Amino acid sequence: MKKIYTIFALSAASVAFSQIQKVEPAFWWKGMKNPELQILVYGKNIAGNDIELSDGIKVKNIQKVENPNYVFLTVNTSEINVPKFKINIKNKNKIIDSYPYELKQRNANSAGRKGFSSSDVIYLVVPDRFANGNPKNDSQPDVFEKADRNFDGGRHGGDLQGIIQNLDYIKELGATTFWSTPLTEDNEKTYSYHGYASSDLYKIDSRFGTNEDFFRLSDELHKRDMKLIMDFVPNHWGLHHWMIQDLPSKDWIHYWNDGEKGFKRSNYRQAAHFDPNASKSDIEGCVNGWFDTTMPDMNDSNPLVVNYLVQNAIWWTEAANLDGIRVDTYPYNNREGVTQWTKRVMNEYPGFNIVGETLMHSPAHIAYWQKDSKVGAIEGFNSYLPSVMDFPLHDIMATAVNESKEEWDKGLVRVYDVLTNDFLYPDINNLLILVGNHDVNRINDAFKGDIGKYKLVLSMIATMRGIPQIYYGDEIGMQGSKTVGDGDIRRDFPGGWKDDKQNAFTESGRTGVQKDYFDFTKKLLNWRKNKPVIHTGKTKHFAPENNVYVYFRYNEKESVMVVINNNEKEQSLDLKRFAESLSNIKKGKDIISGKELTLQNSLTIPSKTSMVIELK
Structure with missing residues (x-):
């Protein structure tokens, strides 16, 4: 460089x-x-x-x-x-x-805008793979890579118009907030579809549409009482970003004297930030290393770089009327620089929400990055970051549900154990919880298309503390394995292209299996919309027995009992065990089956089944 x-x-x-x-x-x-x-x-x-x-x-x-x-x-x-x-x-x-x-x-209420929260469900899409609403912009003269739907790693043509045309589908599903992987211009010569190597932070990629199309997406979401999250990448830009091609100064990016052409890949050791035994070289290897060969690492200890990134985030928030920001690769940034960025954006919008991608695997490591963390306070650090992503919960979900026989540390005990760490988080309701996204194996691939297991997982994600995030296509059973390649977990949504043989965006276009997935998801998510007890209520859970996990979400006005039977056999629960949460309650309604239940001595639940019971 x-x-x-x-x-x-x-x-x-x-x-x-x-x-x-x-x-x-x-x-x-x-x-x-x-x-x-x-x-x-x-x-x-x-x-x-x-x-x-x-x-x-x-x-x-x-x-x-x-x-x-x-x-x-x-x-x-x-x-x-x-x-x-x-x-x-x-x-x-x-x-x-x-x-x-x-x-x-400035809009009169701009500073007081409210961000996404635990009352929301986030729907995540990879825009190039979701829907092609305007085939005319698939290939553009101002960018290198042209459309090639036959190439898993190529541009397929999905765009903003395709998203706008299918917002009613997302709303019908029960999602309230829309998040797309980056939409700003990515002018790399290949594999540019994911958008994480931006070449212009102020411009929507012409293959997705225009800035005005993005503003229109925001308007259309708000008309539907839905919210918009923008994906933001302060850690790295693309090699073909116009400023990278003509650096303002040598210290605008990190480049390595011992690396080829300034490149040295990150060691990805994010825990080096707070590891008391970490070597200086390990910290620098994470923070200053490039995420990939086409992604120069930004020097966010340079005040000009930080100020540029702060203003860019504020500009998009004002111009597109954003409801939140998701920050990619949060712990790969210089800690002081990204903290200053977060604090300055949140100072401008105190009711806003920013979620950082904290792809780490220990609750303590994740908790460190949330605002007012007790873990961070040990060394006098406060990130000012309102929300973090609960990857420890994600990590064990598929494994736990795939283990039908409970052992001491297997089956649903894995889920229970993760939640016993909730004391580490300063704001448990502001955790983003997920079972799939654009970087990991699809949940339905892990289950080999077993819809019963999907229903168990969704029942938990929809009723636990935090903000549920759904990955596009999971709600119709789409599969994909990262071992095959990133393109496999980012497949085209069926019906997003005019020549697709089926259109899963419509009820008549879904197969019977897809309809079963969709209808179950729709029922749970739409029920969740109007349940403050789920959004902000407390949790009381009981250690799993026989691979059956029972927990209660409750507040002063209402209580919901969630029963997850991951056992291969029908189970009969002695309700005396849950007396402290059931109190004198004798009846309830399972919102999944619609059945009225009598809750006196015992409760029978079929194998591999979930119940979400509104207690009366």
């Missing part, structure tokens, strides 16, 4: 006059809590000229960097009394270029 920087810097220095090629952010808003705005102005040798603003507006600071193609202007927006002004580039007192900058009027 040092070589790339030098070449571009030399070519830029040879240009006598500048011309503005990019301004980021392209516009901003009045009325932000933090009135300071840093504007990046980019053009050939632009730093060799004078810069001033029209209308007598003062520039608080002009910061130049090693590369003369960049200038960073800081202004105080509270002191600007015009909606539009010009950024003028002058050479010998002559204006040679200008950019019209706009300060928009």
Whole structure:
């Protein structure tokens, strides 16, 4: 990367006059809590000229960097009394270029927006594989990779229009919040469909649509009383990001003197952040290493980098009216840098929600990253990150349900054991819980298409503490194995393309098995919508016996009894064991079967079956 920087810097220095090629952010808003705005102005040798603003507006600071193609202007927006002004580039007192900058009027309730919460269910899609609503944008002249649906690792054509056309399907399922893997431009030559190697953080990839299409998606979701989460990647950008191709400074990214062309892969040892015995080299190997060959690692100990990322997140939140952000590879960032990023975004939106991808396998390791963590407090650290992802729960779910015979540490005891660690988390309701996403084996692949096991897992995910997240296609039994490849766990949704033989987005287009999956999911998730006892109630659970797990969700007004029978045989439960939670309750209704139940001496539950009982 040092070589790339030098070449571009030399070519830029040879240009006598500048011309503005990019301004980021392209516009901003009045009325932000933090009135300071840093504007990046980019053009050939632009730093060799004078810069001033029209209308007598003062520039608080002009910061130049090693590369003369960049200038960073800081202004105080509270002191600007015009909606539009010009950024003028002058050479010998002559204006040679200008950019019209706009300060928009901020929505009145923007700062008070409420983020997603445990009252929601999140539906996650890989947009390239969900639905192709506009085949005309499948291949575009401004990006390298063209559509090839025959290649598992290629672009298949799914887009924003396809998502918008199928929002009613997602709403019918019972999901309330939509999360897509990154939609910003990823201009890598191959494997660009996943979006995690962004080449422009302010632009929606043209193969997905336009910025306006993304804003329209937000509007359409809000019309349906649904929420929007944007996937954000501060840890790494793509090799073809325009700023990576012409680095502002050598320390904009991490590059290694002992690596090939500056590249050295991360050691992925995220626990080195808080390991009291960690070597300095292990910490640097995680934080400074590149996630992959096409993903340069951003130096988020550089204040300019952090400020750029903060403003980018705020810009999308305002422009697209976001309800939340999901942060990719959270622990791979410089800890102080990503904490500053999180704190500054949350200061702007106190009721917002940000969930960090914490793909670690110990509850203590996950708890460390949540705001006000007791674990982090041991060393005086607070992440200010409201929500984290409960991967320890994810890790054992498939294994637990696949073990029909209970042993001391097998079967549903695995689930029970994970939940006994809940004391570690400062906000247990703000854990994102999942059994599948775009990086792991599909849950139905682990179950080999056994819908009974899927129903057991979904019954737990829909009734436990936290925020359930569903991965697209799981609700119709889609399978896929990571051992085959990432493309296999990110298959095209059947019916998303006009030439598909079936359309699982419609009831008539689903097979009998797909209908069984969908209807069960729909029943549980729609029931959950109006159940505060599930959203914020307390949990009392009883250690599994005979591979039957019983727990209660309760508050002052209501109580729900959940029974999960993972045994291959029918089980009869002695209800005296649960007297402290059943009290004088004698009746209930199982919302899955619809049956009214008498709860006096015993309860019989068929093999491999779940019950979600509203107690009366």
